[in-house]
Each structure stands twice: as C-alpha cells, then as structure tokens.
Amino acid sequence: xKRISLAVCVGQAVPPAVRALILFSACxxxxxxxxxxxxxxxxxxxAWPTYNxxxxxxxxxxxxxxxxxxxxxxxxxxxTRFTGSxxxxxxxxxxxxxxxxxxxxxxxxxxxxxxxxxSAPNNAWAVDARTGRELWxxxxxxxxxxxxxxxxxxxxxxxxxxxxxxxxxxxxxxxTGKERWKVQIADPKLDYTSTAAPIVVGxxxxxxxxxxxxxxxxxxxxxxxxxxxxxxxxxxxxxAGEPGIETWPDAYASVHGTGQTWIPGSYDPQLNLYYFxxxxxxxxxxxxxxxxxxxxxxxxxxxxxxxxxxxxxxxTSPHDTHDWDATEAPVLIDGTINGQPRKLLAQxxxxxxxxxxDRTNGKHILxxxxxxxxxxxxxxxxxxxPIPNPAKYPRPDGTLVSPxxxxxxxxxxxxxxPQTGLFYVGVNTTWSVFYxxxxxxxxxxxxxxxxxxxxxGGALLAIDYKTGxxxxxxxxxxxxxxxxxxxxAGHLLFTGNxxxxxxxxxxxxxxxxxxxxxxxxxxxxITYMLDGKQYLLAIAGDSMYSFVVNN
Amino acid sequence: MRLLFFTRYTNFESNLEAxxxxxxxxxFGAxxxxVMFTGSxxxxxxxxDKAAIAATPAxxxxxxxxxxxxxxxxxxxxxxxxxxxxxTAKGLTGKDNTDLxxxxxxxxxxxxxxxxxxxxxxxxxxxxxxxxxxDAEILDVAAWLRVQSYGAGHRTTYTFLDVLTGDPKKGxxxxxxxxxxxxCHSPTGDLKGIGSRYSAQQLQGRWLSPxxxxxxxxxxxxxxxxxxxxxxxxxxxPNGQTVSGPLDRIDDFTVSLHDSTxxxxxxxxNGDVPKVLVTDPMKVHTELLRxxxxxxxxxxxAYLVTLK
Numbered sequence: 074x075k076r077i078s079l080a081v082c083v084g085q086a087v088p089p090a091v092r093a094l095i096l097f098s099a100c101x102x103x104x105x106x107x108x109x110x111x112x113x114x115x116x117x118x119x120a121w122p123t124y125n126x127x128x129x130x131x132x133x134x135x136x137x138x139x140x141x142x143x144x145x146x147x148x149x150x151x152x153t154r155f156t157g158s159x160x161x162x163x164x165x166x167x168x169x170x171x172x173x174x175x176x177x178x179x180x181x182x183x184x185x186x187x188x189x190x191x192s193a194p195n196n197a198w199a200v201d202a203r204t205g206r207e208l209w210x211x212x213x214x215x216x217x218x219x220x221x222x223x224x225x226x227x228x229x230x231x232x233x234x235x236x237x238x239x240x241x242x243x244x245x246x247x248x249t250g251k252e253r254w255k256v257q258i259a260d261p262k263l264d265y266t267s268t269a270a271p272i273v274v275g276x277x278x279x280x281x282x283x284x285x286x287x288x289x290x291x292x293x294x295x296x297x298x299x300x301x302x303x304x305x306x307x308x309x310x311x312x313a314g315e316p317g318i319e320t321w322p323d324a325y326a327s328v329h330g331t332g333q334t335w336i337p338g339s340y341d342p343q344l345n346l347y348y349f350x351x352x353x354x355x356x357x358x359x360x361x362x363x364x365x366x367x368x369x370x371x372x373x374x375x376x377x378x379x380x381x382x383x384x385x386x387x388x389t390s391p392h393d394t395h396d397w398d399a400t401e402a403p404v405l406i407d408g409t410i411n412g413q414p415r416k417l418l419a420q421x422x423x424x425x426x427x428x429x430x431d432r433t434n435g436k437h438i439l440x441x442x443x444x445x446x447x448x449x450x451x452x453x454x455x456x457x458x459p460i461p462n463p464a465k466y467p468r469p470d471g472t473l474v475s476p477x478x479x480x481x482x483x484x485x486x487x488x489x490x491p492q493t494g495l496f497y498v499g500v501n502t503t504w505s506v507f508y509x510x511x512x513x514x515x516x517x518x519x520x521x522x523x524x525x526x527x528x529x530g531g532a533l534l535a536i537d538y539k540t541g542x543x544x545x546x547x548x549x550x551x552x553x554x555x556x557x558x559x560x561x562a563g564h565l566l567f568t569g570n571x572x573x574x575x576x577x578x579x580x581x582x583x584x585x586x587x588x589x590x591x592x593x594x595x596x597x598x599i600t601y602m603l604d605g606k607q608y609l610l611a612i613a614g615d616s617m618y619s620f621v622v623n624n
Numbered sequence: 625m626r627l628l629f630f631t632r633y634t635n636f637e638s639n640l641e642a643x644x645x646x647x648x649x650x651x652f653g654a655x656x657x658x659v660m661f662t663g664s665x666x667x668x669x670x671x672x673d674k675a676a677i678a679a680t681p682a683x684x685x686x687x688x689x690x691x692x693x694x695x696x697x698x699x700x701x702x703x704x705x706x707x708x709x710x711x712t713a714k715g716l717t718g719k720d721n722t723d724l725x726x727x728x729x730x731x732x733x734x735x736x737x738x739x740x741x742x743x744x745x746x747x748x749x750x751x752x753x754x755x756x757x758x759d760a761e762i763l764d765v766a767a768w769l770r771v772q773s774y775g776a777g778h779r780t781t782y783t784f785l786d787v788l789t790g791d792p793k794k795g796x797x798x799x800x801x802x803x804x805x806x807x808c809h810s811p812t813g814d815l816k817g818i819g820s821r822y823s824a825q826q827l828q829g830r831w832l833s834p835x836x837x838x839x840x841x842x843x844x845x846x847x848x849x850x851x852x853x854x855x856x857x858x859x860x861x862p863n864g865q866t867v868s869g870p871l872d873r874i875d876d877f878t879v880s881l882h883d884s885t886x887x888x889x890x891x892x893x894n895g896d897v898p899k900v901l902v903t904d905p906m907k908v909h910t911e912l913l914r915x916x917x918x919x920x921x922x923x924x925x926a927y928l929v930t931l932k
Contacts, residue, residue, distance in 0.1 A: 262732045264777055286777040288726055325720035446914060464918070469785035471828060472918050504913045506828065506921075510782040515714045517725050518776035524825070526832040527910050550902070551874045571875035587877055 107231035107247065108185045113273065114342055121184040121599045123337075124225050124270040125486065129405040130339035132488040133560045134600045138607035139622055140563030144576050144586040147609060147620045153205035154616045157196035158212040176615040180225035180270065181486070181557075181597040189610070189617070190228065190247065194220035194238050194268075199250060202603055202610075205619060209250030213237045219266040219284070224337065224484075225596075227271030227278060229298040234278050236267035242280055242301060256301035258282065263289040272337045274347060274378045277304060281334030281349065285396075286518055288355040291332035291370070295381060305381030309334065309351045309369050317368035326363045331355035332370035336400040336484050341416065344433060346375040346384055348405070348418060352398035353390075358467040359511045359520025366391040371399040373420060373428070375435060385435030390424045391458055394466045395449065395507060396478040396523070397424040404489050404496065405432060406538055419538050421487055421498040423480030424449075426459060427541050441541025443482065443534065444502045446475040467507035467521040477505035478523045480555075486597045488558035490566065493579045495535040495544055497566055501554030502529040531555070533568060535582060545582040557597035567609065569594025574611040574618070590618055679775025680783045687774040689767045697768030700761050708752070713772045721750065725776050730769045739766040787824040788926055790919070795927025798920050803912070805924070811931050819931040828925040832913070835906055853906050857881050859891055860899040867891075871902060 108122050116135045117126035125132055139147060157176040182191035188208065189200040195216070199208040218238025227234040232253065233245040240259040245252055259265035259282050269281035277295040291309035296302065309332035311317040313324035321327040331354055338349030354363055354370035369383075371390035376383055389399045399422055406417040418432035425447045429438040440457035450459035465472050479501070487498040504526045511520035531554025533547040549570050559567040566579035572593055576586040592614030599610050609620040679687075684694060702711065710716055713730075715723030724730050733739045743762045746754030757765065775781050799805040809815050822830060835853025858868035859879060867889055872880040879900050880890035891898055904910075 260728075262728065286779070287731070287773075323720075329726065468918075470787045470789040470922050471825075473832070473913070473916055473921055475913070504832075506832065508784055508787070508825070510779075510785060512785065513712065513714065514717060515710075515723070517714060517723075519779040519782070522779050522782055524829045526829060527913050529910055550876060550900075553875075571873075573875060573877060575876070584876060589877070 108228045110229070110273070112185075117599075117601065119602045120186075121182065121601050122228060123183070123272060124181050124227075125337065125339065125402065126599060128274075128340040128342065129489075130402045130486070131404055131406070131491070131560075132486055132558060132597065133490055133562075135562045136600055136602060136607050137561070137563040138602070139561065139565065139600070139609060141565055141578060141585060143622050144563075144565060146622045147576070147586055147588070148623050149588065150608070150619045150621045151205035152616055152618045153200065153207070155193075155196075155198060155207070155210075156615070157193050157210075158215070177222070177595055178612050178615065178617070179222040179596050180612075182599060182610065182612070182617075183226055183228055184599065184601045184603075184610075185228060185247075187603055188247075190226050190233055191612075191617075192223045192226050192235050194218075194223045197226065197233065197235050197245060197250065199247065200617070202601070202608065202619070205617065211245055211250040211252070213243065216261075218261050219268075221266060222268045223270075224268055224335075225270035227273045229273045229276075229278065232298060234271040234273070234280075234298075236269055236271065236280060238267060240265045240267040240282070242267075242271065242278070242296060244298075244301065254301055256296065258294065258296075259284075259292075260289075263287055265289055266335070269335050270337045272340070272347075273298070274340050277378050279338070279347060279378065281337065283333045283335035283352070285331045285333060285353060285355055285357060288329035288331060288517055290328050290330065291334055291351060293334040293349065293376070295378065307376060307381045307383070309372075309374075310354075311368065320366040320368040322362065322364055329355060330363060330367055330370060331357075332367075332372070333398070334400065335398075336402065339403050339405050339418075340378070341405055341432060344416070345377060345379070346432070347378045348373065348375050348403040348432065350374070350389075350399040350401055350403060350420065350422075352400050353393050353396050356511065356516040356518060356520035357396050358394055358507060358522070359509050359513075359516035360392065360394045360466055361512070362515055364392075367393070371397065371424070373399060373403055373418065373430065373435070375432070387428070387430055387435045387437065387456075388458060389420070389422045389426065389428055390461070392461050393424070394461065395424070395474060397422070397476075397480050399423065401482060401484065402486050403432075404487060406489055406491075406496075408494070408538060410438060410539060417538070419489065419496055421482050421496070421500075421534075421536070423476075423483055424459065425476050425481035427496075427498075427536055428457070429538060429541065439541050441536075443498070443500050443536075444476065446502055446504070446529070447481075449474050465507075467509040467523070469509050469512060471506040471508045471524075473504060473526065474507050474523075475504045476501065477503040477525050477528075478507075479503065483555045485555045485557045488560045488566070489538065490560035490579050492562060492564070493535070493560075494538060495579060496538050497558045497560065497568070497579070498534055498536065499531060499554050499556040499558070499568065500534055501531045503527070533570075533577070533582070535579070547577070547582045547584075553593075557594065559598045559600065561600060567598045567600075567611075569598070569611070569613070572613070574598060574609075574613075574620075588618070588620065591616060679771045680781050682783070683775030683778060683781035684771050686778060686781055687771050689771050689774075693764045693767040694771050696761070697764035697766070700757060700765050701768055704755055704757060705765065713769055724769055725773050730766075730773045733766055733770060736763045736766040739769065784823070784825040787828060788922075788929060790922030790924070790926030792923070792926040792930050794919075795923035795925070798924055799927055803920065803924065808908075815928065815931050817932060819929040824925060824929055827928050828921065831924065831928060832909070832916075832921065833906075834909055855902055855904045855906075857903070858901045859889075860901075861891075862897060874900070874902065 176193045180191045182189045189202045195213040197211040216239035240261040241255045243255040264284045264287040266284040272279045294306040295304040310327045310330040333352035354367040371393045372388040404419045418430045437457040449465040451462045481500045505523035507523045509521040531549045535544045553570045556569045566577040573587045590613040594613045596612040611618045713724040746752045855871040857871040860866045869881045869883045
C-alpha cells in the first residue's frame with residue numbers, strides 16, 4: 074500500500090489536521106480496502122467510519138430510505154453470533170480485572186466499504202456487512218488487564234487501531250486482521266484500563282485511557298498512525314507550577330488525582346478542536362486529601378489535536394465525590410440561540426445535569442437538571458456549575474444522594490436530531506448511600522463505596538437544546554435507562570430497552586416499531602447505505618442483527 | 625512534555641512474567657488479624673493518625689498472599705519501616721516519596737524481586753538507610769506491603785466504619801411519626817429482632833430499599849410464593865377478563881406473570897391494549913427516598929439496631 078506524500082503546499086488558513094485529511098483523500102482511488110479519510114468530514118451515508126458515525130457525536134444519519142412511513146416493514150436480513158477468546162481470571166495482585174465472560178460487544182462498529190469492523194476485549198472482527206459472514210477474527214494474547222469493555226476501533230487508511238486490556242494500542246491490517254505493531258500506552262500495573270475507541274483526526278490517533286482504583290493520573294495522547302510513536306500527551310491534572318494546580322492542595326494530590334478519558338470525544342474541523350470529557354478525581358469518595366475544585370477532572374476539555382494544547386475547559390462537577398465521570402459524549406450542535414447562529418456543545422452529564430456551551434470558547438449558556446431528584450448541589454454558580462454541598466460528601470455513616478454513582482446517565486451515546494432540535498438521552502432516577510471508608514489524612518484508592526438504595530426507574534428524554542427543557546419523555550415500564558441513541562433524517566429515533574431494539578417518532582415519542590433480540594442492546598445502533606439499500610445494525614451481547622425494509 | 629511521575633522498571637518485566645505466583649489460600653486465625661491490619665500503636669507516626677485504616681482481612685484473602693508471611697511482615701514493618709513510611713505504608717504527610725502503597729516498587733513486586741534491593745541496601749540518595757532484615761524477613765515485609773496496595777485498589781475489600789451515629793430515640797419518634805413507618809411495620813411484629821440479624825450498614829441499606837438490588841425482573845415469582853417486595857400486575861383483556869399475579873417481566877411490548885394457579889402467562893402489548901396495571905408494594909419506600917434527611921436515615925438505623 075503506497076501512501077501519497079503529504080508534502081504539498083496548502084493554504085495556511087487550513088488547520089494541519091484538516092490539511093492531512095484533504096490530502097489523504099487524494100489516495101482514495103488507491104485504497105480500495107481502506108478508509109478515504111475525507112469520509113470522516115462528512116455526515117455518515119455509505120459508511121460509519123468512526124465511533125460516533127461522524128465527528129459531531131450527534132449520531133444523526135441523513136438517510137431517509139428507512140423512514141417513519143415504512144419502518145413497520147423493517148425486518149431481519151441477517152444475524153450473527155460471535156465467540157471470542159476468553160480472558161483469563163486476573164492473577165493474584167492484578168487490579169480492576171473483571172471475571173472472564175462471553176463476548177459482550179460494547180463497541181460501536183465501523184462500516185467501511187461494505188465491511189463491519191468491531192471489537193470486544195482482546196478480540197476484533199471484520200464481518201461482511203451484506204451477509205454477516207466473518208472475514209477475520211483477531212485475538213490478543215491472554216493477559217491480566219481489565220476486560221470491562223472495549224468501545225470500538227479507529228480506522229486510518231488500511232489500518233485499524235484497538236486498545237487492549239493490558240494497555241497497548243494494537244494496529245491491525247484491515248484487509249487481513251494481521252497485527253502490524255503494538256505500543257504500550259499506559260502501565261497496567263498502575264490499574265490503567267484501556268477500553269476507549271481511538272479517534273482518528275488527521276494523522277493523529279487520539280487514544281484515551283481509564284482506571285480509577287489506584288489514584289493513577291489521567292491523560293489523553295496522540296499517536297502516530299504509522300509507527301505508534303507518541304506525538305503529544307496531555308495530562309488531565311496539572312503538575313507543580315502549571316495552571317490549575319491551585320485547585321489542589323499540592324502537586325502530589327494532583328498527579329494522583331486521576332481524571333480518565335475513557336469515552337471518545339468529538340471534533341470540529343473548522344475550529345480544529347477536539348472535545349472530550351474527563352473522569353472523576355481520586356481518591357474517589359474520600360475527598361479530604363484533595364480539597365479544591367480538582368481541575369481538570371470531571372471537565373469538558375477542548376484541545377488542539379495537532380499540538381495537544383488546551384484551548385478552553387469547563388468543569389461540570391467541581392470537586393466531585395460521587396464517581397460521576399464527565400466523560401459522556403460532547404455533542405456538537407450548530408444551532409441558534411436568541412436568534413444568533415452559534416457553534417454549540419451539549420452534554421448530558423452523569424452528575425444529572427444537561428450543559429450547553431459555546432464550543433468556540435467554552436462559555437456557558439445553560440445548565441438544567443436531567444432528573445428532578447438531584448440533591449447534592451447547593452445550586453449553580455455564575456457560570457452554571459453545580460456547587461457541591463459538603464453535607465452530601467460520602468461519610469462513614471453514609472449520605473443519601475441522588476443519583477447513584479452510576480449517574481443519571483452514563484457512557485451510552487446520546488443523539489441530536491437537527492430536524493427536531495431535540496437531544497435524546499437515557500436516564501435513571503436513582504439513589505445511593507455513599508459511605509466513606511477511609512478517613513485517613515492520606516486516603517488512597519476509592520476510599521469509599523456506595524450502596525444502591527432505590528430507583529424510580531429509567532426514561533428516554535427528548536431535550537430542547539435551546540432551553541434544556543424536556544420536550545417529551547418515555548418512561549420504560551421495566552428496567553433500563555441509559556441506552557444508546559441513533560436518529561435519522563427519516564424521522565426516526567432508534568434505541569434499545571429490555572431485549573428490544575425500538576424505533577420512536579423523534580418529534581413526539583410515539584413508538585413506531587420494535588424487534589426483540591436475544592439479549593439486551595449493548596452498543597449503539599448504526600445505519601448506512603450499501604448497494605442502494607439502507608441497513609439498520611443493532612448489537613446485543615455477543616450478536617449483531619442487520620435490518621432492512623422488505624418491499 | 626511532562627515526565628512520568630514514577631520510574632518504570634521495564635527491565636524486570638520479562639522476569640516478572642516468568643514468575644508464576646503461588647497461591648496460598650490457607651486459613652488464618654483471628655488472633656493475628658489484629659496485628660496484621662492495625663500495625664502497632666507505637667507506630668502511629670504516619671499521616672494515618674486518626675485510625676490505622678489499612679487493608680482488611682478481605683483484602684488478605686483476595687490477594688492470595690501467605691497469611692503467615694503477611695502477619696510476620698506486619699510486625700517487621702511496624703518495627704523497622706513505619707517511622708518513615710507511616711503505620712499503613714501510605715507515607716508521612718508532606719513527604720510524598722515515603723508513600724509505598726502507590727509505589728511501583730510495591731505494585732509491580734512479585735516475590736520481593738523489586739522490593740528486596742532497596743530494603744536490603746537502602747536508598748542513600750533518598751536518605752533511606754539499609755536495613756538489618758534477613759532476606760526471609762524482607763520477603764515477609766514485601767508480602768505485607770503487597771496486601772496494603774491490593775486493599776487500597778480493591779473497593780470490594782473495604783470495610784465500613786462507624787455507621788451508627790444516629791439517635792435511636794429520634795429514630796423511634798420518626799418511625800412512629802413523620803416517617804409513618806408504623807403504618808406498616810411493628811418493632812414487636814415484622815421487625816422483631818431485626819437488629820440482631822444485620823450489621824448496621826446492612827440494616828440501613830435494607831430498610832431504605834427493601835428487596836433492593838433484587839427487583840426489576842420479578843425475582844421470586846417462579847416460586848409461587850411472592851415476597852412482600854414482589855411487584856404484581858393485573859392484565860385486563862379486551863373481553864373484560866382480568867389475569868393477575870406476581871409480575872415476571874414487563875416492557876412496552878410484552879408482559880408476563882404467574883397467575884393464581886401459578887401458571888406462567890404472557891401477553892403482547894399494543895399501546896393500551898390490554899390494560900396493564902402494575903402494583904409495586906415498595907413504591908412507598910421509593911417515594912420516601914425523596915423525603916429523608918441524612919439525620920432521619922441515621923436515626924432510624926440507630927433505632928432499628930436496638931430491636932434485638
């Protein structure tokens with residue numbers, strides 16, 4: 074596979090990441106198997122080339138062949154079940170390891186040139202999108218890393234990128250599934266977990282990291298797509314002397330303050346900014362050794378992907394004590410506020426609030442509650458940040474807090490439909506008693522536990538992004554809350570509940586179609602055109618289900 | 625570019641991979657648990673002067689370290705190391721480099737490979753003197769240290785502290801008054817002896833959310849003897865017939881239950897047809913979650929604990 078040289082003069086106004094994209098697209102005719110990276114700059118039509126379908130994280134498809142008038146004829150074309158290599162039980166002393174399990178696909182698949190690429194911990198597959206036939210299956214050697222999940226693959230030309238449990242980034246040949254190289258991206262002995270889907274921006278592989286059991290410092294890094302060499306690495310907490318260190322008692326607390334980056338972000342090619350959320354600070358539930366706001370944990374961050382320099386930040390949970398990672402998708406909306414066109418960023422946060430920001434500068438626009446039981450903040454400050462109530466910090470005798478540590482919402486992807494102007498997200502109305510178990514002046518690890526103490530149930534919310542008000546809601550009659558969303562220009566909203574994939578009218582919440590699956594939907598549904606036919610792909614546990622409209 | 629904050633001992637990695645950890649799940653007596661997990665009182669010079677909150681017995685068991693070695697190591701650490709590294713090995717306040725729990729020397733150690741050289745030889749550049757411990761004693765200290773790290777990193781091994789801070793009298797008043805608990809419950813009836821059956825933390829969890837963590841899918845329905853927390857459902861068919869019983873499962877498209885004969889029945893749902901009415905006996909508890917103050921919660925728990 075030859076690559077076209079990028080050493081071509083391009084106007085200075087174009088950010089380098091975009092310049093690389095434009096130039097790389099020139100090789101598309103050579104890359105029959107590979108991903109034409111110009112595809113990444115478009116709305117997803119005949120491909121689903123990145124975790125969220127496109128860089129906006131809207132999970133909105135402009136496709137209309139499947140639509141509200143024919144969705145009742147949506148029927149199964151194929152389904153395939155996948156078996157993987159089982160991960161061994163964590164060795165003695167291993168941290169954060171989950172028990173070995175059957176394949177659980179939490180990855181949003183990529184679909185490029187008629188091939189689906191997806192992953193589970195230690196496993197990756199290529200599958201014919203037309204038939205469900207397995208083309209190759211890659212397995213990573215047994216290791217003791219956490220197998221809690223893998224959110225998917227990144228693709229650059231002919232190459233795939235996958236994080237594996239022992240914190241390596243593996244590059245695979247998309248044509249064969251053969252390993253090309255691997256590089257270590259974190260120290261698994263420090264309880265780093267590697268589950269994120271890498272995001273490809275220009276010639277940068279943006280790889281996040283997870284793990285919050287041992288107070289390990291959070292970061293995100295950019296790797297060279299050809300060699301895996303680190304291009305830059307941005308720590309989510311400051312070192313001594315750096316801005317933000319004033320929000321920690323000392324540098325030692327800061328560099329053990331965690332703030333992980335385990336959910337892929339979004340990207341604005343015009344502004345050349347990559348947006349992502351960071352996780353909770355550590356020690357998680359024993360805050361006595363980390364007084365202060367604890368920047369940049371629980372924060373939405375905008376970085377220049379070429380330099381790794383921060384452009385702005387907005388902290389959604391200053392001084393979090395409840396494990397509420399702010400890693401949920403930062404959804405990019407080109408909208409209108411008070412009659413003015415605005416470049417916006419919306420996030421439904423695990424802490425129970427919906428945030429709307431100006432994504433050019435991080436200025437706050439609005440904060441509204443997702444659920445009506447939030448009891449941990451004393452209100453909002455002048456910039457819309459919740460003010461944590463110290464009376465609701467975890468205590469040895471317990472504090473009753475809503476939501477539970479799992480949050481009002483969590484990692485399942487929301488969706489924004491520009492046709493309705495509504496933001497769709499799944500929520501749970503829950504409580505936990507938060508117990509501090511480490512009162513030492515120098516706590517370590519979690520320093521506490523929370524004990525679930527009740528739920529009023531789960532719901533699908535449709536939120537007007539301009540006001541944060543809930544336009545409609547669907548209460549799930551059984552279990553379920555935070556579920557994956559997909560909207561399409563066919564006036565459809567797809568999501569999952571129980572063992573069903575369900576289609577709603579996104580304007581009013583009316584159920585239009587459903588199909589039962591052999592399991593609970595475990596990853597985001599996607600859609601794409603192939604041979605003139607629109608497909609809906611649903612994922613549940615170890616299986617995939619491909620639907621088309623039968624005429 | 626910032627530097628990594630720990631030195632990485634990559635040269636040991638291949639050795640470590642070759643080491644097969646020998647598991648020793650031997651039973652151990654309660655007598656030396658106290659020694660292992662609290663250190664000695666004389667060593668309370670570290671940051672943990674409020675309480676020697678260290679790894680718990682659960683952490684020892686889960687770590688698969690040799691309990692006897694860990695017990696010996698606890699005494700050796702207290703006598704030889706704690707004055708600089710703190711009783712719980714978390715280091716001394718203001719001296720961050722004395723924290724061993726987060727140290728890669730401990731996190732990466734297997735069989736003392738990493739820990740033996742610095743303990744035996746000291747680290748003169750850091751002001752750490754060499755020790756007079758024998759090689760076997762060093763291995764014991766290493767085993768104890770590994771349990772400390774394991775315990776910090778595994779929240780399932782944590783133990784609850786003093787949960788019982790409430791006022792039982794106020795709890796009783798709330799029980800009979802504002803909380804209206806006495807509407808359904810009696811200290812001499814269904815709650816008799818409940819304080820003997822659970823720890824304070826378990827009790828607090830159970831009264832806040834009876835049946836908590838077991839609901840959602842109608843657990844217990846198949847036995848035919850529904851628990852008091854079991855949801856029931858009444859399904860009224862278009863012909864007017866009503867089928868009711870313990871709820872098995874419900875979503876927007878299907879509802880299933882066990883009817884009065886214990887037989888499993890399921891129905892397709894299409895909007896409001898058939899009519900479905902779910903009754904959740906725990907709803908009153910769930911609704912109360914919006915009203916409790918933390919003081920109410922602690923007081924009621926303190927009261928219930930007295931119901932021996």
